[in-house]
Amino acid sequence: MTVTGGASTEWVRRRNTALVLRELRQGGAGSRAELASRTGLAKATVGAIVADLTAGGVVSEDDSAPAPERPARGRPSRPVVLLGGSLVGLGLELNVDYVAAVLLDVSGDVLRHETRPVDGGDPVEVLSALVTEVVPPEAAPRLVGAVLAVPGLVGGDDRTVAWAPNLDVDGAGLAERIAALLGPDCPVRIANDADCAAYAEAHHGAATDTDSLLYLTGTVGIGAGIVSAGELVRGGTGFAGEVGHVPIGEPQAPCGCGRRGCWEASIGLHAMLRAVGLPELGTPVATAQAVAERAAVDADVRAGLDHLGHDVGLGLAVLAAVLDPSVVVLGGYFVPLGELVLDRARAVLDERLVDPLTRPELRVGALGIEAAALGAAERAFAPILAGEVELPV
Amino acid sequence: MTVTGGASTEWVRRRNTALVLRELRQGGAGSRAELASRTGLAKATVGAIVADLTAGGVVSEDDSAPAPERPARGRPSRPVVLLGGSLVGLGLELNVDYVAAVLLDVSGDVLRHETRPVDGGDPVEVLSALVTEVVPPEAAPRLVGAVLAVPGLVGGDDRTVAWAPNLDVDGAGLAERIAALLGPDCPVRIANDADCAAYAEAHHGAATDTDSLLYLTGTVGIGAGIVSAGELVRGGTGFAGEVGHVPIGEPQAPCGCGRRGCWEASIGLHAMLRAVGLPELGTPVATAQAVAERAAVDADVRAGLDHLGHDVGLGLAVLAAVLDPSVVVLGGYFVPLGELVLDRARAVLDERLVDPLTRPELRVGALGIEAAALGAAERAFAPILAGEVELPV
DNA sequence: TGACTTTAGTTCGACTGTCGTACTAAATAG
DNA sequence: CTATTTAGTACGACAGTCGAACTAAAGTCA
16 A cells, blocks of 8 residues: 555556566566566567667667577567666675675676675775775766665664664764765665665575565674565564564573573574584684584584574574564574574474464575675665666666 | 556556545545645646546535635635545454454445354354345445455465364355355455454554554454554465464463463463453453453452563563564453553563663554454455555446 | 468557646635 | 636647557478
């Protein structure tokens, strides 16, 4: 029922153009006739839309077509293909110890991906330098937008950081500072990092086959992103998915926040390290990598991870009952541990869920540290692919 | 990004018609000129749409206009008003011990509301009789649709009951049996009862001021409905919000399901009665009414309810952290107890939430036993008001 | 080789819709 | 009685989709 305002005939064209773009992205290249039958539009309409897109340099006729199983008879088709680099979305991540940028193609390819440590400098300065490097001036006019992922609470206007306890930045001017680097025509929005990572796994990662997803990321803290019916669930103040300090872990585990039973106190990075008796390394993922290697030869480590899996399952049982996701993706430090943790978590879920038939599939994230930036880039495309916005041609 | 298929020019008219209807519903009657400025459409467009609607008998010119603060000059406006009864939606509820029907007007008025006990008969038979009584034959052509709320899991097609442990009905043929009573042009859908009740509170009840809502209903069991960004969160299999057996109550409380710590074991009707030491009466609401009366004179009862409020807050702290609703509405047997329970629940929430600023407002449901049926009726209107569907004129 | 078949893509006219402008209608002010 | 002001309508320009007819480009087959 989210219907914005009045619609006119130009609006119809925008929507149908978006429909064709989505079809090309998801279903791959195809002739006009094929696109017409795939989208349900009339052949003439597809022809007009393709002509527009060709003029705008967004698609072209793929002459180098391999024509694999060409039908024996009839005029040969001229497949239409998305033009790489014609439209790009910029995804940024501003985190405590690193920044990242992903430049994403309209066809879904990652054109560039860069990560930089912050190393005590001003994170926004480091990010700004990265932006000017990743987005060369000639690419700026083809930018459909930029989305900046931050570990914090984002205001309802998608432009301000309302609360980011670990990040020492000026939440009010952040979007403007990035926008200044990208020119006046590039819309800049801010989003939550866990939300972006969830979006990335849903579109490019481990959960492209569902639209009902819970993403759980483990570092020192625990965060979640919720995707329901293909849309992010953000809550009334954008705080949805802040599950780190929810009392759904081992009830007695003391947490740094002063309470007991916080999930983070049971399955945060430090709790995991206590359970296996191993030291922390440079990053959570590197730490977990070392733990996984050690587990191969050390039964005590395996037992510790099994216990971790128990606590993961305990909390997921609550979240799964509330949200009923089809898939749960675990990211962050959970990725290297994989089945060492998930196996037990699945067993706990089966035990605790009322109807085990609704048990979500547990998977490990397919994207690395770039998940949030990639999801941010994908979100930059969302208005275009929904037909809500004019193409920047 | 939920974009269905190709759009054509007729589709534009459907959407703009829906826009005008929503404006009339929410903003009240208004002249064509006023509607034009309220919707952002051109005067001529509104004129054409109003002409269509007038021809279809959905709106008319309100000659009996009181014209309260008529502007001193200029041609007087002819206010356009929704015609009562011109379009109606039917909401039904099929429950274990009663059935209910609500006939809702396009303007949002309840035309009829009937509840019947099942008394051991076939609930579907009782419901069918109620339907034929509530929907007279002459009203059938004006029906925009019917939605049936059931206490169970609804299939993804919105037409079948996949799982309804307490309900002894044939889930497969249910929608068809209702549709047979209403004629071939009336679309019939099935929905979850807690979802419908949540929808009702969001549109007609205690939470019309927000689009981010958690509805909690208390009877013998506990159920929840989640509204995020104005849309119901249903989960991958429609099971979202089944919070009764989630371990977020008193950890040691034994539950009928064999586990410990289920929320239902702490805040279900029977747990409440144990806490206050009073007997169960005919219905949960009547029981709670008696408890509330007793609380006025009995400090022990008040203490029991205070303890109940503690357990309510305990679980809500988890749900609020996960979902971050702006408002939590408590329905069912909680309504008569009101502040006797909510006061303590608020205190627990303040204690347990990471950032008390995000504490949702706790309210008591404004709708009685008809909540689910009313929400179902409102949902019957949703496709019309979203412009997804042609008016049945 | 040349007519026939088959499929792809374009052209064109009918239709539907929105929008802005000009026009008509209906009231008050002076 | 005229000027002013506001509401509503008529009309033509414009944008878009659609289906049917048409053109284009291949293979098939006598």
